[in-house]
Amino acid sequence: MAEQSEAKNLLEEYETKKKPIDEDYQRKLSELQANCPHTKLTDWMDEWWALGHSTGYSVQHCKNCDKEIHRRTSCYICGRSIQDEEIKKFSTEMLKKAREEGKTLVLAVNGAYCANCISGHSPAPVSEVI
Ligand SMILES: [Zn+2]
Numbered sequence: 001m002a003e004q005s006e007a008k009n010l011l012e013e014y015e016t017k018k019k020p021i022d023e024d025y026q027r028k029l030s031e032l033q034a035n036c037p038h039t040k041l042t043d044w045m046d047e048w049w050a051l052g053h054s055t056g057y058s059v060q061h062c063k064n065c066d067k068e069i070h071r072r073t074s075c076y077i078c079g080r081s082i083q084d085e086e087i088k089k090f091s092t093e094m095l096k097k098a099r100e101e102g103k104t105l106v107l108a109v110n111g112a113y114c115a116n117c118i119s120g121h122s123p124a125p126v127s128e129v130i
């Protein structure tokens, strides 16, 4: 038991010492990213939310400050490559509007769509997905 509480104390001491360093790092990183011209970018890299689990997106980061500058994916419906502001997401407002208009919405909550497909000009209706 004594060993356990010693380990707990060490962990708490570590967390206490680590906090201001983390905060200082985050502040400096934010400043760097805000003032960086982002002139040199990495190649497109697949983005992963965990090992072996792709998010379905590719990203480009700034080589100097590591800020994400571009992201791209494929439209869930038509498959067209879409990037940055071309990527449209599902919103509950869209679902409400579609219901009011008596339409069936064909979008997945986590889906990414081109402007054409998200505005209902889908060539392949599926079913309402919540
Ligand atoms: Zn940068």
Ligand SMILES: [Zn+2]
Pocket: 075, 076, 077, 078, 079, 080, 113, 114, 115, 116, 117, 118
């Ligand atoms: Zn599309």
